[in-house]
Amino acid sequence: MKRFSLVPTLLLIAFAHAGGAEVQFNRDIRPILADICLNCHGPDAKSRKAELRLDSLEGAMKEHEGVKPIVPGKPEESDAIARIFSGDKDEVMPPPKYPRQLSAREKELLKTWVAQGAKYEPHWAYIAPRKAALPVVNDAAWMENPIDRFVLARLDAEKLEHSPPAENGALLRRVTLDLTGLPPTLTELDVFEKAAAHDFEKAYSAAVDRLLASPRYGERMALDWLDAARYADTNGFQGDALRMQFPWRDWVVKAFNENMPFDQFTIEQLGGDLLPRPTEQQLIATGFNRNHMLNAEGGTIPEENRTKNVMDRVETVSTVWLGLTLQCTQCHDHKFDPLMQRDYYAMFAMFNQLSEPGGVDKRFGRKSYSDDYDKLYSVESPFITVATAEQKAQFEAAVAVGQKADTALFAREAEFRPAFEQWMHELRTDPELLEKRVTDDGLRRSVNTVPLDNLRDYKPRQLLNLFLKTQPPWEPLVAAVRDAQDAQDRAQYTMPLVMVMRDDKPRETHILLRGNYETPGEKVEPNTPAVLPPLPADVKPDRLALARWLVAPEQPLTARVTVNRLWQMFFGRGIVKTPEDFGVQSPLPSHPELLDWLAVDFREHGWNVKRLVRQMVLSRTYRQNSASTPQLTALDPGNALLAHGPRFRLDSRILRDQALALSGLLVEKMGGASVMPYQPPGVWEGMSFDKNRYFQGHGDDLHRRSLYTFWRRSVAPTTFFDVPARQVCVVKPMRTNTPLQALITLNDVTYVEAARVWAEHLAVLPDDTAKFRQAFRAATAREMQPRELTSLQASLDKARAHFAKHAADAEKLIANGEAPRSASLAPAEHAAWTTLCLLLLNLDETLTQ
DSSP, X not given: OOOOOOHHHHHHHHHHHHTTOOOOIIIIXXXXXXXXXXXXXXXXXXXXXXXXXXXXXXXXXXXXXTBOSOOTTOGGGXXXXXXXXXXXXXXXXXXXXXXXXXXXXXXXXXXXXXXXXOOOOOOGGGSXXXXXXXXXXSOGGGOSSHHHHHHHHHHHHTTOOOOOXXXXXXXXXXXXXXXXSSOOOHHHHHHHHHHHHHOHHHHHHHHHHHHHHSHHHHHHHHHHHHHHTTOOSBOOTTTOOBOOXXXXXXXXXXXXXXTOOHHHHHHHHHHGGGSSSOOHHHHHHGGGGGOSOOOOOTTOOHHHHHHHXXXXXXXXXXXXXXXXXXXXXXXXXXXXXXXXXXXXXXXXHHTOOBOOOSSOOEEEEEEOTTSSOEEEEXXXXXXXXXOOHHHHHHHHHHHHHHHHHHHHHHTTHHHHHHHHHHHHHHHHHOHHHHHXXXXXXXXXXXTTTOOOSOTTSHHXXXXXXXXXXXXXXXXXXXXXXXXXXXXXXXXXXXXXXXXXXXXXXXXXXXXXXXXXXXXEEEEEOSOOOTTSOOOOTTSOOSHHHHHHHHTSTTOSSHHHHHHHHHHHHHHSSOSSSOTTOOSTTSOOOSSHHHHHHHHHHHHHTTTOHHHHHHHHHHSTTTTBOOXXXXXXXXXXXXXXXXXXXXXXXXXXXXXXXXXXXXXXOOBOOOOSSOBOOOOOTTHHHHHTTTOOOOOOOOGGGGGBOGGGBOOBTTBOOTTOOSOOOSSSOOOSOOOOOOHHHHHHHHHSHHHHHHHHHHHHHHTTSSSHHHHHHHHXXXXXXXXXXXXXXXXXXXXXXXXXXXXXXXXXXXXXXXTOSSSOOOTTSOHHHHHHHHHXXXXXXXSHHHHBO
């Protein structure tokens, strides 16, 4: 059974009952039922025991064989209460063998709830959010915006104090990393601290506006969206062939940078192709639901694959926009939430009208002209060809050259036709000669049937090319055609074939018994989950209607789920701790009124993402110092109450970008095909029976942002850790701590090269102290303390002594990476400072925000 942390919930309950407040179903009772009772007494009729349903008042009051489970106001007459207090092992509920037992406090809560009338409430997440009145707080002067008022009210209730503001440099570093995924430059720190000394609020507001306007903002925001959308550059499964879906990734970056309203962002990705006269960009947007894996392995069953693709879309959309575990209803009704199997297949029907074959239907080799290896790309219908103006011009020029070469060849047809026809006659009459001259089986079988009246047709042209290659008079003309075709192929293979959505295959949808595509059951029509507000009666129930329904005013989930995920990005955890699950088993929101206030405000202001983000990072709550105390950590280890500022380890992709930025190596080119930076040899080969090879890039490709790193589903980029495989939708970041992570940040070529180049840049400063001060401030956004200077100097002296005695070690260290190295810096000194810069990249302050 699923578990979750009860700390915020218990704090809420403890506060609520400190003064004998009324027991509330959503706050006090539902978590108990969801965690202990609903597995056997919930919505799923097939697994329900004793015909007792406890998730609704009607079910709980239903008399069965003369027994009344719950009698409102009369716990002494309620069989359910009698059973939970029973000492008889055959009568007590839950049974003694059940893994989760009721505590004494929980039993008393249930008894009190029944005594107070057993009032049920719809699950909070299914009730439309509303803006509560802003609460009264003790320290009104502390507040910057409504976020602070709700947070401070909760702190007041818990008799806790807010933390003092973060230091200016620390705050600028925090917000710069949060909004751009990069650290602030020394110049930006200087400008901010100077302006903040005169007017902090004005300086900080201006810094936030500058960061929101930066093109780096869209790249940072896209990272999390790509995880949710399971974006990758390969198809997955054993073959894991390459794909060229990157124009969709670039569309996401552009949408965030242009502050596309989230409702439009939703509509274009889920139903852009169904809009009137959709643009190319709106078609590309629908690639969101073609980011799933594709199985092209031998022996796969197309209809089974196609069905799994549709299931993936249902589950991804329900997670990203609704925060519902709808995947639990693929085979049966939900065990805990009021979601039926019919709901699953009603949404399935909306994604079931696509003419996808259930497997790769187009393969094309993209030649790597630096060697003899072909990269195999694959795509599944429907798709569109996307090309830049430059690519189109190159292709058209190559076609023109090819047509000219072809015309020159066929200008001499009268000369070579007789010889070719004689050659064909010989092939048709001499099987041994045919076997010798034509090695391709398919071409050999066509020799006796292919017509020769038009030699430009595909089959006769293949045979003609085979003949002319052996004839000296015409071989140069054939070579010219072949070279032109190669140029045309090169131009064409750079044009991505982007998989998109297109409702061009009407299908009936049936409930699949146990989720098996081979056992269709009752027919269902396209629809949305019955527990939520219905679709408008006058609309066609398709993907476009679904998208508009998701962002409709009456929809209770989408705004909450979206606000919660953005809050998680900036505060380290969501107001609801489980961003993927807003169902009855999810923990209660730590600040329910705040979540609802933000959700309504977000919608009322046109789903303006930048405005919402700005509200969050301008709040005093966000601007607090991140230091905690042992007492506070013991009370609230996850900082759910927000008594101090956010502090957590940076995403590994941001850590890499930070290292590149600090060293000056970062290439800020935007968009385009994914690149292949440094990677240890043999990783791809070992994961693919030596079928997939990694072609490391060079130059700019080595130092572009992590967003653009090529992502293979079968093995994620080796520089990253705690990242999803991008095989399924993931909306909650994973944060672990293992020695392997330190081995990457201390030893990976990217980090060592960054340290080497950074050390070389520092060499222009006059002495060790100046170098330490500049490097330390760049990494941590604060001035170094005397004791830290002493410690770093000791480390540097130790490194100098080592490399003075071990010249080979110094040469090996500074040879890392392809970035050029100045010969003016002595190897031992360069290696010593490389070691110190690598140390700075691995400080706790550098690894966290």
